[in-house]
């Protein structure tokens with residue numbers, strides 16, 4: 001069964017390459033991603049940078065007018081309350097519009113606590129050491145840790161990460177209040193609730209990005225990229241579920257949830273049910289089996305296996321596979337990128353092994369991936385290598401290598417290869433990646449100076465939204481890489 005699937009995907013991938021050749025055949029198919037992929041837009045909005053829209057609180061933002069229990073009146077509480085006030089405005093308007101006139105009722109309680117400070121009992125849970133934020137349906141409350149969680153997120157991802165957390169928790173409140181209208185019953189599994197909450201958060205961020213918020217603004221480039229990166233760090237349920245991280249979805253799935261809401265709005269989120277998610281998160285069991293997976297060392301042997309896997313995936317008579325060279329990532333002629341470069345003149349992928357090892361070393365306890373030179377994981381490094389390899393594929397069939405579409409095509413083809421490599425490779429190739437690795441690719445795409453969605457000069461696609469979506473399109477269906485990015 002597994003071998004058969006592998007063959008099918010390989011055939012699809014070969015077909016991609018064949019079609020890139022410009023045989024002129026139109027490819028039809030149902031788009032798998034939520035938004036329209038366009039390097040120049042984020043689900044239809046123009047890509048803006050910080051010089052055009054400065055992400056954060058607007059100058060002269062109105063007071064929230066809200067009270068929080070146990071607050072300290074400090075910056076974190078003020079920021080959280082501003083977010084909640086904004087969320088109330090959004091849902092006051094959106095809930096009746098989208099859900100048969102149902103009125104949104106504000107939360108019954110908002111509670112601030114310090115996980116390092118005195119302990120409180122909230123939602124039947126002790127807050128001592130609880131680095132978290134959560135919605136509690138028992139008393140219709142949202143609580144947040146102002147002592148550790150919010151300041152840490154702010155330090156790493158900026159103030160909008162606090163808004164992201166509150167938007168997600170309010171998403172849970174909305175879902176609870178909607179009940180059946182959000183496809184929620186007592187039996188609904190955590191994963192469905194989490195996906196919906198991420199989706200509702202995405203819908204709210206669309207409203208901010210559309211310029212409708214009085215308090216916040218966000219650039220659709222860097223601003224939204226950071227929000228997507230924040231998704232890795234939100235782990236919320238209080239109580240017994242708190243340790244089952246798998247139940248909240250991989251970052252890969254979570255980013256999907258956010259993007260679905262951003263593109264499709266709250267009604268899209270309400271449609272997310274177990275059936276849809278089962279179909280989408282096809283590898284869930286695989287992930288569970290794989291939780292003890294160690295990180296593979298990055299060395300000559302494993303790099304050789306990556307090359308074999310790529311050769312296999314892109315094997316057609318028309319493709320001239322590039323050679324690999326560990327020379328510090330220097331092209332003899334033309335521009336070099338780091339830690340990997342594709343040198344078209346001699347069809348070589350050159351790399352800096354030491355830098356790849358660093359990138360491929362997962363964070364130690366307490367370190368955050370992608371920050372201050374902390375590595376991400378093996379697949380981040382392997383995907384960088386793969387990205388430059390796909391430039392050789394693109395060159396062979398005569399595509400431009402130095403524009404945004406090349407960056408999108410690269411991400412798409414890396415995603416297609418990742419899908420092939422998820423199944424056990426054929427022949428002697430024992431490389432196998434797991435969906436957990438996809439998180440490393442997403443992290444690398446969003447956090448690092450990534451080549452995964454970059455053209456030959458190392459210029460990444462501006463919108464992280466489009467980077468991830470292009471990767472996902474290739475991962476879902478390799479044929480789409482040519483349908484979308486010729």
Ligand SMILES: [Zn+2]
Pocket residue numbers: 168172193194197236237
């Ligand atoms: Zn949640």
